[in-house]
Amino acid sequence: MWNFFYIVYLMSDRDYLGEFEHIVVLALLRLADQAYGVTVRQEIEVRISREVSIGAVYATLARLETKGYVNSYLGDPTPERGGRSKRFFRVTAKGLAAVNRTHRALEQMTDGLRFAKRYSQ
Amino acid sequence: MTKSSSFQPPRIASWLIDLSTTPEKAESILGDLLEESSDLASKSGAASARRWYWWQSLRTIAHLFGAEFRVGPPWAIGSVLVGFFFMSSFFVGFFEWFTLANCGQNVFACSQLTVDFVWMKNGLLIWDLVLSLSIGCIVSAAAKGREMVTAITLGLILGVWSTVLFLVWSASHHYALLLLPLLMTFAASISIVLGGVIVRQIRMASHKCL
Numbered sequence A: 001m002w003n004f005f006y007i008v009y010l011m012s013d014r015d016y017l018g019e020f021e022h023i024v025v026l027a028l029l030r031l032a033d034q035a036y037g038v039t040v041r042q043e044i045e046v047r048i049s050r051e052v053s054i055g056a057v058y059a060t061l062a063r064l065e066t067k068g069y070v071n072s073y074l075g076d077p078t079p080e081r082g083g084r085s086k087r088f089f090r091v092t093a094k095g096l097a098a099v100n101r102t103h104r105a106l107e108q109m110t111d112g113l114r115f116a117k118r119y120s121q
Numbered sequence B: 001m002t003k004s005s006s007f008q009p010p011r012i013a014s015w016l017i018d019l020s021t022t023p024e025k026a027e028s029i030l031g032d033l034l035e036e037s038s039d040l041a042s043k044s045g046a047a048s049a050r051r052w053y054w055w056q057s058l059r060t061i062a063h064l065f066g067a068e069f070r071v072g073p074p075w076a077i078g079s080v081l082v083g084f085f086f087m088s089s090f091f092v093g094f095f096e097w098f099t100l101a102n103c104g105q106n107v108f109a110c111s112q113l114t115v116d117f118v119w120m121k122n123g124l125l126i127w128d129l130v131l132s133l134s135i136g137c138i139v140s141a142a143a144k145g146r147e148m149v150t151a152i153t154l155g156l157i158l159g160v161w162s163t164v165l166f167l168v169w170s171a172s173h174h175y176a177l178l179l180l181p182l183l184m185t186f187a188a189s190i191s192i193v194l195g196g197v198i199v200r201q202i203r204m205a206s207h208k209c210l
Helices: A002-012 A019-034 A037-048 A054-067 A093-110 A115-120 B011-020 B023-044 B046-070 B074-107 B111-142 B147-172 B179-209
Strands: A070-078 A084-091
Touching: A019 A037, A019 A054, A019 A084, A019 A093, A037 A054, A037 A084, A037 B023, A054 A070, A054 A093, A054 B023, A054 B046, A070 B023, A084 A093, A084 B023, B011 B023, B011 B046, B011 B147, B011 B179, B023 B046, B023 B179, B046 B147, B074 B111, B074 B147, B074 B179, B111 B147, B111 B179, B147 B179
Parallel strands: none
Antiparallel strands: A070 A084
16 A cells, blocks of 8 residues: 555656646746746747747646746836736746756657658658 | 836736736736737737737636636535535426426416416526525635636536536427526526626725735
8 A cells, every 4th residue: 555655656756847838947947037927928939939828828837836846936016017016937946857857758768769860751 | 117108908808817817826917918018019009919918818818717727626626516506406496396387377377377477487587696696606705716717617517507407308398498497597607607706806806905
């Protein structure tokens, strides 16, 4: 019985990021101290030409925050935002470990595959 | 910096976002939308910025509701189940009553009975609306922070369930599809959602006062 719980515990520690979660975490790492809704959305749009809504970004960030991969804090209210505060996001050490784990898994899975050659033929 | 005064975001779109998520999250999202749309208004004009704002708002609401559905906490699910139990027992009783009343009207086709039947139908419709609104308010109040998603879930489940029940009932009693019971089920669903809007509005007002 305890063995089962131990396996569950080990599995919970080996969680990989989903596709969009991965993209959002990488955007946060790129933006560093300037990561909030607008900049994250624009970073994704500019870098991978994928149009995303603010809601998609916030829903993903909320999920990442629940998992403990990201934390947030409020900035000062600004007039161009109608007196509303910016919510800044930061990747935690746990989040960094998750992104590294996902990268390693992708590298291991793609190792030896020749995408460019196969698709150009 | 007077960017905010040059562009006024659509009020209904902002209100819908306010309804669809927690006040803390709504503040950040509305601020982000205003910042980007003000920027767009200065580049491409107010009309374009308003269109963009609406489009972003609708997509944002869809995403937020989707996320809320996925991470529904136990008390929100529990309140939907309790609300469904109350409303479903009411509808089962209503359909049974409607069958008896309709039979009675056909057998005793006297004017007094017809008048009573009309009064009872109208009374029941009002009772249905008041009951649904109250259930919507109670369920939304129980699901703190997730008022709208809870009310909409209950409204949708009840709408689908009562329509299926109504169709089964119509088929088993060999009646032609009657408009009133069907209308009542839809009115009940809308009243439940309205109950959610009322509770959410009260919570939003109290949050702004603090």
